[in-house]
Amino acid sequence: MPKQEGQKSKLLTLLRILEQKTDEEHLLNVPQLVELLEQQDILAERKSIYSDIDTLRSLGYDIQLRRGRGGGYWLASRTFELSELKLLVDAVQASKVVSARTSSKLIHKLEALCSDYEGTQLQRQVYVDGRPKSDSHTLLYSIDALHSAINAGRMVRFRYKDDGTRTVSPWQLAWENGCYYLIAYQDEKEPAGIRNYRVDRMSSVTVLGDARRGKAEFRQFDLPAYLRKHFNMFGGPEHRVTLRCTADLESAMRDRFGKTPLFVPEEDGAYFHFDVPVCVSPQFYGWVCGFGGKVEVTAPAEVRKGIHDMVQALAKQHD
Template sequence: MAKTNHQKEKLLVLLEILRTESDETHPLVVPRLIEKLQARGIAAERKSIYDDLDTLRRKGYDIVLHRGKGYYLGEREFQLAELKLLVDAVQSSRFITAKKSNELIEKLERQTSIYGAQTLQRQVFVAGRVKSMNESVYYNIDAIHKAIGENRQITFRYFDYDQNLKKVFRHNGKRYRVSPYALLRSDENYYLTAYDSRAEQIKHYRVDKMVEISVTDRRRDGAEAYQSFDLGEYARIHFGMFKGEEREVLLRCDNRFSHVIVDRFGESVHMVPEDDSHFTASVRVAVSPQFYGWVFGLGGGVTILSPTDVAQGMKDQLELVLRNYTVIM
């Protein structure tokens, strides 16, 4: 049989056909493989196909023969169940924009057959979810990892959105300079924890609100401060990653909220039975409106006992909310 200009690509094309057009439920017989090669301008004979399949096996590819039905590529870098988990993670990640989510899902679909990709597509529901509006967040994370790996400081600008969804830069648009140490995911957002040399303390910043990140030539500061820094504890203390004064707070809780306390503060939280229906929990929190909102959200099942000023702060928050609704009524 005359050879075409594409013959040198034959083995690679055959592998691509098996990767994209075959799986356990869609094996391909040899005549069908020959047809698909010919459609791509590559001549092939039955015997050469068998030789090529053996070559792929020797190179470590899991070429499986389903007797009477044909061949398919079995073990892959990602199994379909793993791809479904990755797709779900991309979909549910609030910090990834809808556009970037769709791009990543399309890349994941190329890791399986066209038939497997169809099952992935059936579970794709990116549209309508609350997603970040900052397309650069994907690259921000990469830049931060680069700076951490090279032990370098970074500079960036930091913004909020106003009521018209326009960016309003903090510090009048001046650039921040910090020493990055870790990325933390909390409440569906990514945060950078970094050492601020001017303030001489560790702070956090929402990655999707950072723009124009630049890796500098300066080496990082704050190594000693970060050695004693517990990232997990920091995340537990700061509700919604909002800042506030860190305090030891005593809570009185209904027994039915024991799992809520453990989920929020971890298994090391100090809990003491008070009576048959209640227990007290001593926790360390950053006192903020978000902390008060968490307590309120438990519907009276959790009460702040001490310190007195923190309990009073809860009362003040409730009265403020009540006044707002009194005006409406």
């Protein structure tokens, strides 16, 4: 092997050793680095290691030295902190639409971004009810195709659940309740408008040559606001709803609706009320009922009647 090529190989191998075998708790001294290089059939003199480390430092790698007994070198800075990788791993494991097999593959790739020792800490266990049992590449391919269409400003066609083929104009992707959703404009059926589709229920996603439509509808589109008013991403007629809540639910309401609504406390301090836009659906009614009487819809009358009728029907069904 020519000397220059061999030097490049040694530098890359040394960097890989530092990436995989060192962290703040696990250091390697020069003799240990020489030995690890020799295990990969690369001969190195001790003095050349110092020069190689200086070269790697000049290239921007944060290689630190701890002197004294038990000291040595370690790679101090990485693209991701261990805490950030743990957060990513938890997000992958908590996803209901990522199969166990795909989750394991993704986590294995994340492990490569830290040392071998830190990688063992990434095998965290987050229980997910409803994770798909069989592996399918359809979801990843669909996400990739949808991103391509959004970036290119093109329409897409896909099969959706068992409900035939859809042709829509994709604008955004959103993550909500552990699922990926496509936010798109559709004008195949009346009424035309903004719709959402679960990506894991799509198949055969095809990017079309036609320019996407719906620019006017998405010019001032506010995705966080859209997510807040759609309960479990179900659509329905939009109303400005007044909710009356017990005082202990203020944090829960902020988590759901954000900082925008003005919470108005009542005189006794036991309740507060506020107005929010909501796409009224059975899922919204179910959300209200889930608070066990601590949340009341006080307006408008038709929404109040809707929840009353649903509760009456449930009571009759369970009589």
